[in-house]
Structures are given as C-alpha cells and as structure tokens.
Amino acid sequence: MNSASDVWNKVLKILGSELTTTAITTWFDDCKAVEITDNRLVIYTPSNFKKDVIEGRFLGSLKNALREIFSGDFDVLVLGEGEFDSFKPKGASGHDPAEEEYTFERFVVGNSNKFAHAAAKAVAEGQIKNFNPLFIYGDSGLGKTHLLHAIRHAVSEKHPEYNIVYVKGDDFTNELIHAIQVGKNVEFREKYRVADLFLMDDIQFIAGKIQTQEEFFHTFNTLYEANRQIVFTSDRPPNEMMRLEDRLKTRFESGLLADIQPPDYETRMAIIKNKAQQLGLFLPDDVSNYIAENMTSNVRQIEGAVKKVMAYRDLMNDSITVSSVSKAIKDMFKEKTEFTPTSDLIIDETAKYYSLTSDDLKGQRRTRNTALARQISMYLIRKLTNLSLKDIGDLYEGRDHTTVLSSIRRIESELKSSAPFNQTIKDITANINSRS
Template structure:
C-alpha cells in the first residue's frame, strides 16, 4: 500500500465535501502525489500549467487545510506539472500501514488523560457536564497554553449535547467574541449579537484572558454573564491565568468569574506525559516503543500539544516514508518541534490585531496616517509592544507602520515609556496585551 496516496485520497475527500462537483472534478480530482519531504512539504502533480495556476491561486489554502486535517499538522504544498515534477521515490518495502487518521480525535472525557496535574479540573468539568447549572457556575479553568483546557471545554460540550440534545450550547473563543462585538457595533447589529449569546443554555468561552483591556467587550460580556447567570444557565470559562492576574479586567467581572469554582491545570508529570504519548499513538494505530515514548516524555515537559505534535510527526514519517518510530527519528521530530518559532511578520500581525481589538480600531488605521486620539494611542501602544517583543530596529519598525521615520518611532517609544510610568491602567493593559500575544 502506498500510504502517501492514502493520505492524498483522504485529503481529496475533505475537499470534495466543500466544493461543487464540477470544480472538484476539474481542479482537485486529478492531483497526484509526488513526494513528502521531511521539512513538512508535500509535492503534488497537476495535469497542466493552466490548472496548476488556478489551483495555486484559489485552492492551495483548502488543500493545506485538508492535509492538516488528515495528518494532524500543517504542511506546505508545492504544485508541479508532469514535465517538471521530480522523480517519485520508490515506495518503501511493503509493511502494514496504519489507518489514515482524521488528524483530530474527539475531545471527549474518555480521551482526556488524567493525572495529578489535572485531576481536579477534570472532575469539576465532569460535574458541570453531568449537572449543568447545578454544580459550579461559573466554572473557571486556568493553566498554561497547551495543557488541555480546550479539550475539557469541548468535552463538556460533547457530554451536555449527548444528554440534553435540546440545549442551545454556544462555544466561542474570546478573540472571536471580541471581533463579533466590533463588527456588530460598526454594522449596527448589536441586538442580533446579544440575542445569539444571551439565548444560550450553556456558554463556553475559551481564552477569556483576551477580554483584558477591551472596554466594549467587557461591557457586553458583563451583561451577557448577568443575563445567563440570573436565568440559571451554565457558564464555563478558560484562561491562561487566574482571574486575579488578568490585570486590566474590571473588578465587577473579576468578582463574577470567582463566584463559582476555579480549577487549575498544571504541566503533566512524567507518567502522565508517557500516557498521553501512548494514547495519541494508539489513536493513530502507531506502534510506539516504550523507550521512544519515554524519550519524548523526558524532553518535552510543559506542553501537551508538543507531545502530541511529536507523535504526529512520527506517524507522518511512518505513513509517508515507512520510517519506524525509533529514538533517532524521535530526536529529529523533537528538534523540529523545539525549533518551531513564530516568524516575526506573523508576530507583528498578531500584535497589531490584539492592540486593534483592545482599542477598537482596525490594523489599517494603526498602520495609517490618521491622528485621532484613539488611533494615535493604539499606534503608540502597538509600536511599543512590537519593540518589546521582537526587538526590531527603529527603522524596521517604522517600515511596518506606514514607512514612518526613525525619529517618529523614537518619539513614540519615549512617549509610551513616560505614559506607562504615570498611568497604572495603561501599564496593566500593555502587560495584558503582551501576555495575550505570547500565549
């Protein structure tokens, strides 16, 4: 069996569900697998130059999404026509290949690996799921990124939906919630926005720390929280820090977040890390030797997503190249994961987006030339945070902000430093922005 073709077939099916038949038949169905490179690049063959151009311009994002759904991690896609396609390597020796996984196993309680570091949060989540509004309301779960908070929120959703199919369950991350508020304010559709969230029987909000410093978002969420809580509806919140450490959070919200139960998740111990690795391998039908699982667990200690990412890499090596999971291969997979850093351009976009949501302005306005008080304040904050996180030169920062010169950037930074020394609220807002960008 050629596992690479199996992967591509599954990815094609993913695309087929999202395209009309004529489009799928013309542009996707004829794609052929050429090679998978260890760097994370998939090379596909396209029938001719015309189709290659169309697929590259219009359907590459869908192909990347489909392959990520099948493999469990993102890859780059290169399209070539037969005349320039590199020779396809010989298939590995015949061996039983694992079934092609969906890449995203269900976030259920059954698939959550329990240990001393998360047992309390797990039990609290189960209690809420089995008795919505009757156990802890709100339930506030916090812990570092990649430790299982999102898994528990989804598990609560799955369990309640199973037992109460008539319930209106609304799951949202705080960034999306904020963006919806901004859009609703601009389009004059705030009433529709309120109806969506205040009609929920269960409201689950991930990454609630992103509410920090956003006045309009906090105002809307305060009233949404009150409406639901007063009506006896269940609220579950997840954050990367406890409510008391979200610096620019209004006191009235902080108090409400602490009304119910607060449960934390800590990094998993060695035994739990090994169990997570072995469970993930089982879901991929990947034969994971004990020494390889323990090697990974000894080197990746603070993030469950990294543990799962290592297993995904090993599974991809086996599926696509027939390479067995051994310690040497695991070393390479771990090196790739530990070296994965966010490119500076992506970080800058994230900073400007987060500052824009905080000040209720658009990224274009922050980069532009308008000088209204709110836009200028947002621009100075964004410049300061970019300098603080990336360490870029004044000249490079100026280029990112509409081609502003060195002296303008220096002035903005000095003004911000002075304002931060004299304005505690601004200092807390900036601290929260930096934490949110880094989370």
C-alpha cells in the same frame, strides 16, 4: 449515503406522477432540502404561506414518496421564513470532528490538570450551585477546549433535551457585529439567552470590545439568574484581562477559577502513550521518553509529535528509534523557538488593544491614547524583533531614530514605576504570541 438534495429530487420526481407540473412549480420551486436523517426529512421554504399549504395539503404525499424510496416511515419537517438560520441539524453536531473525540475518557489526568478536570466533571454532573460560572484558564494547547467539549458530551448524553450552546469568544463577537448590521439583535439575544448550558471558549477575545462585552454581560446575567450552568475558558485569569470590564471580572471571579498548568513528566508520558495507542502506534519506552523530555510545554505539540512519528514511519518506511524520531520532530523544536512576530503584527495587536487601527499608530494622530499605543508598539518591536531604531522609524512614516529611542525610553521608565502598566505590556505581548 443519499444527500438531502438527492432525496429531495427523488421525492419531487415521485410527486410528479401525482401532481400537475404547475402545482409542483407553485409550491415546491423555491423549497430547499436541509437535512435527511434516518427518520426525518427537513425542507425549507422562504414563504410561510407556502409552508402552511405544504403542511396542510402535501405532507401525506411527501411521506408516501419517502416510504417508496426508503421502504420505511419518515417524518417531514417544514421550516418557514426565518427558521432556517436557527435550525440545528440533528445529523451533524456542527462541531469539528476532532472535537467529538474530546471526552472525559480521553483526557489524561495528572497533577497539572487534576483540579480543572475535577471541576469540569462536577459541572457535567450538575453540581451547579457551587461552580457557576466555571472559569478554566491556562496557556495554549493544555486541554481547555478538550474539557469544555467533554462537559458538552457528558451533559448532552445525560440530558439530550438540553439546549447546549458552545461558542468561541471571537465568533460571538463576529456574530454580534453581523446581527447589528442586519438588524437581528433580538434573534441574536434569543439564541444565547435560552441556553441550558452555556460554554464559551477563548473568552479573552471579547476583552476590549465594548459592545460585545455589554451584550455578553446581559446574556451572562440572564443565564446566571436563571441558574443555568456557564463555563468559560481563557488563556489567562480574569484579573489579568486588563481590558475586561470590572463588573465582568468580578462576576467571573465569583464562580470557580481552575487553572491548567503545563503537564509534568509523568503526565506527558501518559499522554504520549495514550495518543499513540489511539493511533494504533507502538512506541518503545526510550522514544516516548525522548518526546516527553523534549516537548514540555504544550499537549497539542506532543500530540503533533506522535502523529508526525507515525507519518514518518509510514512515509519513510523507517523503524521507530530515538534517532529516527529526533529527525522526524526536530523541526517542531525549531518552530517553537523561532517565532518572531512581524512588526505589522505587533503594531496591529497594540492598536487593537486600544481600539485603534494600525494606520492610527503609524500616522500622525496625536490623541493621548494613540501616542501611548504608538510608543508601546515601538518598544515591543525593538524588544521582539531584530529591527534597528532607524528601521522602526521608517515604519512610522519615516520618524527619526531619536524619536523612536525616546519613545522606548519613556515606556521603559513607565514600566519601572507602574505595575498596571507592566500588566498592559504583558497582555499585549500575550496577544501577539497567541497569533504565532
């Protein structure tokens, strides 16, 4: 297929037979081709003055040139100053190709995800009042993103005119930081507040980020009050997101909470068969059973196992038996059990939780929060790695092993007496594990 810039070069060549070189240089030199679809060419010029001239004087010539190239009628859309960033290409969805496969049809329903699936379907079918916002939560790899995209597909099929906004929690934060840096807060707000359907994946990443939560809160309220459907996914329920502001927690809880649990045996078997079928792979029952019995907690991992079996068959020219499959996927069991976070990761995640830096924790700062975060990170390093007390002390500018020990003891005693503190430690541990 022709790329937009190939087509644009051809168009300019054709225009050359009609216009002077000076005219072409003056009006089209800084034009960029943005997109070509089967009936439209989109170009961009950074000057609104040039945009007006192109639209007023040259649109006919541009369309004629396109007709000459494609023997068909094309529209031409000219984007001007500031319109490039907000332009949404028609030809590409802007989503990962895998996400295009995340439909309701491809989602295997079982006891563990039945409720979340039904809620997602209800939302996609527009039963808006009862389920706003829908908050889907569960461990990693259990199908939350899949359901979010399934809603997106179903709604965009039914309402092609809807402005559907899909964003990941950390992208929202990064975009906001960038918008603040370049002074584009207004554009940022507009982008999200005009959504007909707002889907946010992995919302846990906005927890603990004060400015992001503030901005998000206003976006949420605007959409909610305008009766726009909102759906979130998260790896934990709102009440376990310690660093999420209470006003957000309560609003999330006022909608519908739906959890996804790890699939039971029957569902795992159904998923394995389904995935194998999609890949055109035949799996004998005992092989499916072997995978289902050994991969119990994560659908992403099950999917990976099925793909790996296929690769193994193709590359090793091996038949698919329980013994060949066990060889093919044995390293996947290892990966799962052998994740040991590094001390740097632990310090980094603990620091982030308290909006501090790793250097704050390792150094000599003595504020209350820093001291607490430092002790927690020492405790977690001791718990999650094999480092000795002395090794741990060395990470903190050579602190003595007795200092490390007394920090750990302090945390252990706090854990015994305070439930919220237990939750904090759980939260930080979950953040660390989610980086595996």
